[in-house]
Amino acid sequence: MQEKIKALVIDDEVDFCYFVQKNLMQSGMFDVLVSNNGKDGIKMAVNNKPDIILLDLFMPDMPGEDVADALKENFITAKIPILFVTALATNDDVTEGAENKIGNNYILPKPIRTKKLMETIMKILNKTSSDK
Amino acid sequence: MANRISRKKTIFLVRLMVIITTAYFIIFSSVNREVEIYGYIFIVFYLLTNLIVAYIPEKYFHDDKIFYGFVLFDSILLPAGIYFSGYVGSDLYLMFFFIISLTTMSARFEYLMLNTIFFSIIYCWLLYEKGVLTGPQSGSYLIQIPFIMVIALFYGYLITTRLRDKDIRINEVRQRYEQIVQATDVLMCIVDYDGKFLFANQKFVKFHGCRDEENLYSLTISQFYHEDENEAEKSLNYVRSVYQNNDMVQYESLDKSHDIWFANTLSPIRDESNRNVIAVCIISKDITDRIEKENKLNHTVELLIKTRDQLIQQDKMAALGRMASGIAHEIRNPLEIIYMGVDYLENNIPDNNAQVLEAIEKIFNAVHRADTIIKNILSFSRQSECKITQIPICQLLDKTLSLAQQTIQKGRVTVKCEYDDKSLEVAGDYNMLEQVLLNLVNNAVDAMKESSPKVLMVRVYRKLITEIGYKTGYRYTDFFKIGDDMIIVEVSDTGKGMPKDVQSKIFEPFFTTKPSNEGTGLGLSIVHMIMERLNGTIDVESRENQGTTFFIKLQPTIKVFDAKEA
Numbered sequence: 171m172q173e174k175i176k177a178l179v180i181d182d183e184v185d186f187c188y189f190v191q192k193n194l195m196q197s198g199m200f201d202v203l204v205s206n207n208g209k210d211g212i213k214m215a216v217n218n219k220p221d222i223i224l225l226d227l228f229m230p231d232m233p234g235e236d237v238a239d240a241l242k243e244n245f246i247t248a249k250i251p252i253l254f255v256t257a258l259a260t261n262d263d264v265t266e267g268a269e270n271k272i273g274n275n276y277i278l279p280k281p282i283r284t285k286k287l288m289e290t291i292m293k294i295l296n297k298t299s300s301d302k
Numbered sequence: 303m304a305n306r307i308s309r310k311k312t313i314f315l316v317r318l319m320v321i322i323t324t325a326y327f328i329i330f331s332s333v334n335r336e337v338e339i340y341g342y343i344f345i346v347f348y349l350l351t352n353l354i355v356a357y358i359p360e361k362y363f364h365d366d367k368i369f370y371g372f373v374l375f376d377s378i379l380l381p382a383g384i385y386f387s388g389y390v391g392s393d394l395y396l397m398f399f400f401i402i403s404l405t406t407m408s409a410r411f412e413y414l415m416l417n418t419i420f421f422s423i424i425y426c427w428l429l430y431e432k433g434v435l436t437g438p439q440s441g442s443y444l445i446q447i448p449f450i451m452v453i454a455l456f457y458g459y460l461i462t463t464r465l466r467d468k469d470i471r472i473n474e475v476r477q478r479y480e481q482i483v484q485a486t487d488v489l490m491c492i493v494d495y496d497g498k499f500l501f502a503n504q505k506f507v508k509f510h511g512c513r514d515e516e517n518l519y520s521l522t523i524s525q526f527y528h529e530d531e532n533e534a535e536k537s538l539n540y541v542r543s544v545y546q547n548n549d550m551v552q553y554e555s556l557d558k559s560h561d562i563w564f565a566n567t568l569s570p571i572r573d574e575s576n577r578n579v580i581a582v583c584i585i586s587k588d589i590t591d592r593i594e595k596e597n598k599l600n601h602t603v604e605l606l607i608k609t610r611d612q613l614i615q616q617d618k619m620a621a622l623g624r625m626a627s628g629i630a631h632e633i634r635n636p637l638e639i640i641y642m643g644v645d646y647l648e649n650n651i652p653d654n655n656a657q658v659l660e661a662i663e664k665i666f667n668a669v670h671r672a673d674t675i676i677k678n679i680l681s682f683s684r685q686s687e688c689k690i691t692q693i694p695i696c697q698l699l700d701k702t703l704s705l706a707q708q709t710i711q712k713g714r715v716t717v718k719c720e721y722d723d724k725s726l727e728v729a730g731d732y733n734m735l736e737q738v739l740l741n742l743v744n745n746a747v748d749a750m751k752e753s754s755p756k757v758l759m760v761r762v763y764r765k766l767i768t769e770i771g772y773k774t775g776y777r778y779t780d781f782f783k784i785g786d787d788m789i790i791v792e793v794s795d796t797g798k799g800m801p802k803d804v805q806s807k808i809f810e811p812f813f814t815t816k817p818s819n820e821g822t823g824l825g826l827s828i829v830h831m832i833m834e835r836l837n838g839t840i841d842v843e844s845r846e847n848q849g850t851t852f853f854i855k856l857q858p859t860i861k862v863f864d865a866k867e868a
Contacts, residue, residue, distance in 0.1 A: 183635055189642030196649055228631065257634030281637040281673055283666075284645040 174201045175295065178220035180211030180237060181255070182229045190224070193284040200288075208232035212240050215247045222291055223247075225275075227256035238275055251298050253278055253290065310363045313372060314355050320376070321348045348379065373417060378424070411458040418454035422447050489564070489586040492571065495545055497523035497538045500581055509560075523584075530558060544568045544582045554589065563593040604778040611779070630676045640669050671822075678824040688835055690860055692727045693735060695762055695789060702739040703760070706747070713747040715756045722763040728789045728856040730836045735856075738829045738840075742793040742852050745825065748816065749797030749850060761792040764858065773839050781837045787858050794851035800844040808842065 177200050179187050187204040194200035203218055205211035208231050215223060223241065227234040234254060241247040257280040278290055325345045355372070362368045426447065429435050435444065483490055483503045491502035499518050510526055512518045523541065524534035533555065544551050551568040564586040570579040644665050651658050696719075703710070703717060710717060728735070743758065750756040767774060767782050774782040782788050800808070800815075807813045809830040814823035833840045837857050844850040 183639065185639045186635065186642060189639060189646050192646050193642060193649070196646070257631045257638065280634045281641045281669060283641050 175199055175222065175291070176201045176203070176218065176220045177222050177224060177291065178203045178205065178211065178215055178218065179224045180205045180208060180215075180229075180234075181224070181226040182206055182231075183226070190284075190287070194288065197284075197288060208234070208237040208240075211237060212244075212247075215241055215250065216244060219246065220250060222295060223250055223252045224255050224291075225252050227254050251276065251294050253294060255280060255282065255287070257281075310355070310358070310360045313363060313369075314352060317348075317352045317355065317376065321345065321352060324348065344382070351375075351379075373413075374420075411462050414454055414458045414461070418450060422450055425450070487587075490583070491523075492581050492583050493523050493541055494581055495542065497541055499523070506586075533558070540566070540568055541582050541584075544570050545579045548572075548577070548579055554593075561590075562588055563590045565589045607778060626679050630680055633672065633676055637669050637672055640665065644669075675822045675824070678822050678828070681828060688731045688734065690729055690731060690836075692860060693730055693732055695726055695728045695735075695791060695856070696721045696724050698732070698735060699739060699760055699762065699791070702736055702743060705736075706740060706743045709744060709747050710758065713750060713756065715747050715750055715758050717758045717760070720759070720761040722761075726762055726764060726789055726858075728858060729860040730838070730856060731832075734832045734836065738832050738854065739791070739793070741825045741829050742854075746793055746795035746797065746850070748820075749795050749799075751797075753797050753847075755796055757796045759792070759794045761790075761794075763790055764788070765790050772841070781839065781857070782855065789856045789858050791854040791856065792851055793854070794849055796849040799846040799848050799850055800842075801846055805842055805844055809840075 177194060179190050179202060181187050181190075181204075184206055187206060191202040191204055194202045203214055203220060205214050208229050211223075211225075225234045225237055229237075234256070238252050238254075241250065241252065252275040254275055254277040256277065276290070276294055278287065282290075329341070363372075426435075484505070486503070486505070489503070489506040489509055491506050492500045494500055499521060502518050507514065507518055510518075512521075522538075524538045526534075526537075537555070540551050540553060548570055550570070552566065554563060554565050556563050567585045567587075569583045569585070571581040571583055572578065573580045644662050648659070648662050651662075699719070699721075703719075746758050750758070764787055767784055767786050767788055770776075770784065773780050774784070776784055804815060808826050810823075811827040812823040813827075814821040830840055833854065839855045841853040841855070842850060843853070
């Protein structure tokens with residue numbers, strides 16, 4: 171049996187985290203960890219070393235970009251790909267999906283269906299593994 | 303000069319004194335009773351001549367020859383009177399001074415001397431006739447002649463020197479005025495009622511390219527505007543209005559042949575006695591510099607106002623953009639939860655219930671629609687860079703049509719293009735214009751779903767702006783100025799058309815006639831907003847069941863946007 175992909179969701183939307191966790195885990199391919207704020211998210215990322223981190227851009231305690239910077243600075247989490255899933259995107263170009271990046275990170279605009287989210291995650295992971 | 307006693311009056315008074323004195327001699331000094339009757343006749347005659355003098359108009363006394371005629375007449379008459387009275391002696395000698403006094407008024411030395419000689423001869427002859435010259439006292443009488451001469455010379459000298467001084471002073475004053483008139487920087491001329499030149503300073507003569515002043519005096523003011531009849535008539539009308547109103551007139555005019563602006567002041571020159579206007583003095587000052595500065599200033603103010611308006615507009619758009627993206631964020635998060643939640647439900651339906659699946663599909667569609675509206679609102683308010691360049695409009699149209707090819711083919715629509723000139727260019731933002739055209743093409747195709755024939759017609763042409771319209775006219779806020787060109791893109795369909803009440807609303811946000819799951823009602827309002835940003839306009843003409851035509855009016859060159867870029 172294929173090893174499950176370990177994903178960490180850092181988002182202040184509790185209900186979003188709830189459904190992402192449910193949907194991804196139901197697919198049988200994912201193990202999903204959830205954090206509702208940036209600081210805890212960073213701790214969890216360091217402790218659990220997920221395969222991918224889904225990150226919100228706008229969070230009350232610290233902005234997603236700062237979280238991403240903190241993760242990149244830590245050598246344990248530096249190599250983990252980050253996918254921003256955000257409602258803030260106002261640029262149409264963002265809809266192109268996984269090819270778009272903020273800095274070195276990928277971006278996906280909300281609203282997004284589970285299927286597309288999973289596809290995007292797989293694409294990113296394939297790309298990063300082939301890069302290696 | 304005004305309080306100077308007129309010559310006529312002086313002559314009249316002097317003659318009256320002469321008559322009174324003569325009458326006194328004749329009446330009281332006569333030794334011969336027989337002659338007395340002639341004496342009276344003479345006095346009456348003399349008085350009569352003075353009465354005539356009273357009725358001769360003043361101006362004749364200013365002519366030296368006529369004046370001298372009077373004096374000569376008196377010179378003969380007076381000795382004649384004395385002769386008749388039979389009294390010739392020192393009294394006659396006294397009378398002579400009156401005559402000299404009269405003669406001096408002619409102000410001519412030659413006439414005075416001529417008169418003196420003439421009178422001396424008569425006097426000598428009278429003395430001879432009376433036999434005085436042969437008598438024992440002849441010496442004392444003869445000595446009077448040189449005295450008369452000396453007195454006449456003395457008077458003559460006084461007159462001439464006084465006159466010469468006066469002349470010198472007059473000349474000095476005249477020269478000063480002449481210098482002022484010629485040295486001044488303004489064009490100066492004097493014209494009469496018909497605009498005929500009476501005087502012009504050298505600056506004026508030189509400016510109008512006349513050979514000399516004499517040449518000018520055969521012309522009238524209207525002849526200087528031979529190229530422009532309106533201007534000629536206007537200038538003459540101003541002159542006449544000065545005559546009629548007896549008041550100063552000021553106006554500004556453009557000399558088209560020299561391209562110089564003048565500030566003209568027309569002042570009346572009045573008759574001293576009755577204050578009527580006898581001529582008009584025109585002073586024209588070159589104010590081209592001032593006008594140019596004024597124009598520059600006006601232009602700057604115009605630019606400032608325009609820029610300010612644009613800044614306000616930009617500010618508004620920025621605020622709207624911030625609000626829209628805030629709203630978008632707030633709505634997209636719950637939408638995301640709905641998506642994810644419904645995904646969860648879909649995966650957990652017991653027995654794959656078809657009805658529940660259908661319901662879930664409807665929920666997805668609704669969320670998708672909400673998301674589309676948000677996207678449109680975002681693009682409506684988006685402050686994306688508006689990059690104005692010269693765009694070959696026909697090429698852009700071809701590209702737009704190829705982008706919409708799928709839609710066009712699906713709708714079985716025939717496309718016709720009419721380009722006046724393939725190389726026509728417009729000033730605008732490439733992406734924005736593409737969005738506008740794509741929107742119109744899609745709308746046209748949609749409008750022809752149920753009609754036949756289905757023809758989409760696209761026309762591009764250049765047009766000279768001659769009529770005032772929406773954002774078209776002379777005001778600084780107008781995008782299109784009368785006399786300029788604009789590029790018009792027409793997109794017309796043979797679709798179902800729109801009633802009037804719909805036409806008036808199509809550019810309003812969220813207004814749509816399409817089924818709610820097809821249109822958001824933002825397409826044309828975005829088009830309208832983009833056109834405003836491109837300093838252009840969009841109009842619509844539509845007839846029900848015949849079709850609709852959209853007219854996009856665009857700037858042909860980038861220059862209109864200079865203000866924005868500055």
